[in-house]
Amino acid sequence: MRRQVEGSRAIAETVARCGPDVVAAYPISPQTHIVEALSDLVELGMAGRCEYLMVESEFGAMSACIGASAAGGRAYTATASQGLLFMAEALPNASGLQLPIVMTVANRALGAPINIWNDHSDAMSQRDAGWIQLFAESNQAAVDLHVQAFALAEQLSVPVMVCVDGFVLTHAMEAIDVPEQELVDAVLPPLQPAQCLDPAAPITIGAMVGPEAFTEVKFLEAHRQLRALDAVQEVADRFHAASGRDSGGLTSSYRLEDADVVVVALGSVLGTAADVVDELRDEGVPAGTLGITCFRPWPFDEVREALAGASQVIVLNRALAVGSGSILGQDVRLTVSGGPTTVHDVVVGLGGRPVTRHMLRRLIEDVRAGRISDHALTFPDLDVETVSKELARTVDGADGAALAGAVLGQLATPWPAEEEET
Amino acid sequence: MTDLKLYQVGTFAAGNRLLDPAQRTEQSSGERSNSITSGHRACRGCGEALGARVVLDAAMHATGGRMVTVNATGCLEVFSTPYPESAWRVPWLHSLFGNAAAVASGVAATLRAQGRDDVRVVAQAGDGGTVDIGLGCLSGMFERNDDVLFVCYDNQGYMNTGVQRSGATPAAANTANTRPVGTRVGNAFGTGKSLPVIAMAHEIPYVATATVADLHDLEAKVTRAMSMHGARYLHVLVPCPVGWGTTSADTIRVARLATESGLFPVFEAEDGEVTGVRPIRRQVPVEDYLRLQTRFAHLFSGEGRPDVVARLQRQADRSIAHFGLLEEAAR
Amino acid sequence: MSGRCRDEVTSRAGRAVMFQTRFHGRGGQGVVTAAELLSVAAFDQGKHSQALPSFGSERTGAPVVAYCRIDDRPIRSHDPVTSPEAVVVQDPTMLHIPGVLDDIAIDGVVLVNSTRTPSELGLDHLAARVVTVPATDLARERLGRPLPNTCLLGALAGLTGVVDLAALQRAMRDRFAGAAGDLNAQLAADGFDLVQEGPEGVRHAQAG
Numbered sequence: 001m002r003r004q005v006e007g008s009r010a011i012a013e014t015v016a017r018c019g020p021d022v023v024a025a026y027p028i029s030p031q032t033h034i035v036e037a038l039s040d041l042v043e044l045g046m047a048g049r050c051e052y053l054m055v056e057s058e059f060g061a062m063s064a065c066i067g068a069s070a071a072g073g074r075a076y077t078a079t080a081s082q083g084l085l086f087m088a089e090a091l092p093n094a095s096g097l098q099l100p101i102v103m104t105v106a107n108r109a110l111g112a113p114i115n116i117w118n119d120h121s122d123a124m125s126q127r128d129a130g131w132i133q134l135f136a137e138s139n140q141a142a143v144d145l146h147v148q149a150f151a152l153a154e155q156l157s158v159p160v161m162v163c164v165d166g167f168v169l170t171h172a173m174e175a176i177d178v179p180e181q182e183l184v185d186a187v188l189p190p191l192q193p194a195q196c197l198d199p200a201a202p203i204t205i206g207a208m209v210g211p212e213a214f215t216e217v218k219f220l221e222a223h224r225q226l227r228a229l230d231a232v233q234e235v236a237d238r239f240h241a242a243s244g245r246d247s248g249g250l251t252s253s254y255r256l257e258d259a260d261v262v263v264v265a266l267g268s269v270l271g272t273a274a275d276v277v278d279e280l281r282d283e284g285v286p287a288g289t290l291g292i293t294c295f296r297p298w299p300f301d302e303v304r305e306a307l308a309g310a311s312q313v314i315v316l317n318r319a320l321a322v323g324s325g326s327i328l329g330q331d332v333r334l335t336v337s338g339g340p341t342t343v344h345d346v347v348v349g350l351g352g353r354p355v356t357r358h359m360l361r362r363l364i365e366d367v368r369a370g371r372i373s374d375h376a377l378t379f380p381d382l383d384v385e386t387v388s389k390e391l392a393r394t395v396d397g398a399d400g401a402a403l404a405g406a407v408l409g410q411l412a413t414p415w416p417a418e419e420e421e422t
Numbered sequence: 423m424t425d426l427k428l429y430q431v432g433t434f435a436a437g438n439r440l441l442d443p444a445q446r447t448e449q450s451s452g453e454r455s456n457s458i459t460s461g462h463r464a465c466r467g468c469g470e471a472l473g474a475r476v477v478l479d480a481a482m483h484a485t486g487g488r489m490v491t492v493n494a495t496g497c498l499e500v501f502s503t504p505y506p507e508s509a510w511r512v513p514w515l516h517s518l519f520g521n522a523a524a525v526a527s528g529v530a531a532t533l534r535a536q537g538r539d540d541v542r543v544v545a546q547a548g549d550g551g552t553v554d555i556g557l558g559c560l561s562g563m564f565e566r567n568d569d570v571l572f573v574c575y576d577n578q579g580y581m582n583t584g585v586q587r588s589g590a591t592p593a594a595a596n597t598a599n600t601r602p603v604g605t606r607v608g609n610a611f612g613t614g615k616s617l618p619v620i621a622m623a624h625e626i627p628y629v630a631t632a633t634v635a636d637l638h639d640l641e642a643k644v645t646r647a648m649s650m651h652g653a654r655y656l657h658v659l660v661p662c663p664v665g666w667g668t669t670s671a672d673t674i675r676v677a678r679l680a681t682e683s684g685l686f687p688v689f690e691a692e693d694g695e696v697t698g699v700r701p702i703r704r705q706v707p708v709e710d711y712l713r714l715q716t717r718f719a720h721l722f723s724g725e726g727r728p729d730v731v732a733r734l735q736r737q738a739d740r741s742i743a744h745f746g747l748l749e750e751a752a753r
Numbered sequence: 754m755s756g757r758c759r760d761e762v763t764s765r766a767g768r769a770v771m772f773q774t775r776f777h778g779r780g781g782q783g784v785v786t787a788a789e790l791l792s793v794a795a796f797d798q799g800k801h802s803q804a805l806p807s808f809g810s811e812r813t814g815a816p817v818v819a820y821c822r823i824d825d826r827p828i829r830s831h832d833p834v835t836s837p838e839a840v841v842v843q844d845p846t847m848l849h850i851p852g853v854l855d856d857i858a859i860d861g862v863v864l865v866n867s868t869r870t871p872s873e874l875g876l877d878h879l880a881a882r883v884v885t886v887p888a889t890d891l892a893r894e895r896l897g898r899p900l901p902n903t904c905l906l907g908a909l910a911g912l913t914g915v916v917d918l919a920a921l922q923r924a925m926r927d928r929f930a931g932a933a934g935d936l937n938a939q940l941a942a943d944g945f946d947l948v949q950e951g952p953e954g955v956r957h958a959q960a961g
Contacts, residue, residue, distance in 0.1 A: 056562030067528025206516030271829035
């Protein structure tokens with residue numbers, strides 16, 4: 001039933017209905033409302049028989065989830081930013097041990113400098129940890145994805161993180177149809193642990209694997225993740241059948257069919273992009289969006305097919321691969337390479353700087369007019385003047401090109417420029 | 423007042439066939455679970471391998487076999503699970519170095535949530551994984567009073583990585599990064615921490631220290647711990663022949679000397695208060711203990727460092743006084 | 754393609770049907786709650802609505818901004834409100850902070866919590882309609898606490914009709930248990946009534 005509710009609260013209620021055995025809770029902005037709500041829900045018996053562990057750190061939180069899951073329980077935690085880094089050692093441990101843990105990441109920038117606002121640098125920093133990474137573009141998608149996440153994790157024995165834009169979604173109050181218990185039960189069967197610490201059948205979990213077997217173990221792990229490409233859609237179909245809602249799957253799109261310029265992005269900025277697409281379409285510009293819902297594993301085939309008809313793709317990167325370029329953009333670039341599509345990588349919305357409709361609209365117009373490079377990383381909302389002054393102040397014997405790049409609001413990238421036609 | 427426990431009737435053998443069967447150790451029984459079985463890759467004379475066997479078999483006996491264990495990274499984990507083999511005959515989980523306590527808390531939480539809490543949880547770690555990198559998680563487990571027995575096998579250094587210093591390394595010890603070069607005497611005085619005392623400060627239901635020199639005592643403490651619920655901590659001194667520079671045949675002897683010198687006090691505490699000590703029966707000067715270990719050889723070579731030895735003796739004396747290890751036992 | 758297509762077109766074709774409100778105040782004055790209550794009232798009346806807080810570090814007294822969007826169609830974007838139809842200033846000391854009065858719609862409303870007139874506050878130059886309401890004083894009378902938000906919400910409803918007073922009051926009774934719910938509902942009515950009265954009852958300036 002739809003009701004006006006805060007995103008975090010809706011997520012907490014959904015998780016409670018998924019019947020976790022153990023919730024490990026350590027607070028960090030902007031996830032706090034989730035763990036606070038879960039404390040009440042657990043205490044009031046609305047999460048079934050659930051143990052709510054107030055751990056001493058995020059490392060403790062993920063560690064407790066590992067133990068809880070290995071003992072045959074359904075385990076959940078939530079974190080963001082610095083907290084995700086603090087549990088970094090435990091993330092590949094969880095995936096390597098094949099534990100179906102689910103975690104909400106309320107996306108927030110990584111420090112330094114310390115910044116509590118929304119971008120994707122936290123999730124991006126852990127993209128290789130062997131976890132499935134799903135990105136919610138709205139609060140409705142967020143709650144729906146949590147149900148699907150548990151089902152997915154347990155089906156595949158791969159942990160899943162559900163990424164929800166911090167503050168922007170977590171603290172937004174809007175109409176959300178929080179999945180009722182019947183819907184959850186229709187999609188998420190009772191947990192049947194693939195492994196379990198049980199005196200009746202003793203097993204050793206977490207042995208030391210040497211050079212003679214490590215490669216094989218890792219291959220199998222990567223293979224498991226790739227199987228998620230099918231499972232994500234399967235679970236989404238099941239969810240759709242039970243709810244009538246289409247939230248899940250590998251990608252989502254808006255007016256993509258005949259789009260010539262496509263904005264590719266993760267998370268809530270897709271809502272803003274859809275508004276801009278409508279404005280532009282009314283003016284005859286064939287724009288559309290492609291949202292990546294499942295970022296890891298990367299849905300190569302789906303993205304390639306989706307972008308096949310576009311001549312220009314604009315990737316909105318809300319995190320940086322420092323020293324290398326973009327992250328989402330490079331995945332997209334690799335996917336469409338060999339085709340005629342040009343990819344324009346822009347960095348926006350770092351550290352909570354809003355991605356406004358006005359800025360997006362101007363960006364699309366600039367791309368259409370050939371003003372945005374397809375071989376450099378563009379920062380459309382950079383305060384060029386301030387940056388240039390700082391570079392002039394601090395860089396001795398400055399490399400002219402570097403300064404010039406800053407003046408254009410760009411960083412050079414390793415990608416080759418288009419061959420000039422003679 | 424502390425009872426003086428006398429087990430020996432005749433020989434020192436662990437089973438001692440002249441003892442009443444009820445007083446014999448679990449290790450002497452043919453029925454023991456052999457939780458960590460033979461074939462593991464520990465060094466000869468490894469105190470930790472012995473300690474783990476004694477502790478877990480006692481825990482299995484005390485719980486009727488209803489027990490699972492969580493093991494931190496370290497010697498014990500490494501030498502017992504060289505894939506594709508495992509020496510463990512009990513349910514066993516290894517995660518990381520610093521999180522045995524948190525993982526164990528998670529295991530206990532699932533067992534409780536699923537109504538399976540007749541199954542008990544034992545966490546195991548070396549001194550590094552307990553007092554240094556493991557301290558945060560351990561303190562959390564203590565303050566939440568999670569139902570876990572945490573056992574620290576203290577060989578006083580990061581042995582598995584090549585004998586580096588830990589927060590449990592005693593003063594003046596030679597380790598790979600506290601070598602007595604220049605004017606350094608080895609590990610610095612005025613550093614280090616006592617985890618048993620830290621555990622007591624958390625006022626958890628049960629804290630105890632023990633060594634592999636007294637198997638009866640060690641087993642009794644495990645049994646006592648498993649008769650309780652909540653957070654419990656057992657700190658077991660386990661000499662490491664490689665790291666301490668002792669001969670493999672001296673493991674038990676060296677452990678006994680550690681207690682008889684007063685350097686390693688053996689006691690029990692409940693809810694933050696000491697409830698009993700194992701009195702020193704025949705006090706020995708610290709030198710008798712130190713001379714058996716090449717990690718202290720620099721204190722005796724050439725002119726030696728009698729001042730350092732004297733300082734260690736003063737440490738031992740303070741420990742004896744503090745815990746009342748030489749008090750007359752009431753009977 | 755296995756992705757979801759949500760091509761149901763929701764183009765606005767230039768029509769402004771969305772009502773956007775921006776709330777300014779200081780931490781502890783219920784700015785975020787105000788935006789939320791407004792959004793709940795709108796939802797109650799069958800509209801789509803969204804309340805978004807804008808955070809600095811948690812601290813009472815720090816400037817806080819919150820937004821509320823209300824529309825007949827689903828609201829997709831979560832970016833900050835930049836062209837509000839209404840601005841509510843819960844603390845008059847915020848008035849000289851840059852940005853507080855930016856980009857208000859020409860036919861918009863600025864509602865300020867103050868015992869002074871718009872003229873006295875130096876706001877005559879604004880194209881938008883400025884109204885001042887002594888919300889803190891009224892709250893002290895009714896609630897015994899200087900929380901101006903619910904009174905201002907009532908005034909906002911009275912000035913703009915964006916939501917019904919009754920819907921606001923239901924939202925308040927739902928949010929605040931027991932007597933507090935009733936008292937806040939009364940306060941909302943106070944604010945609503947105050948802006949209905951002529952120049953005698955409320956000090957406001959009509960834009961020239």
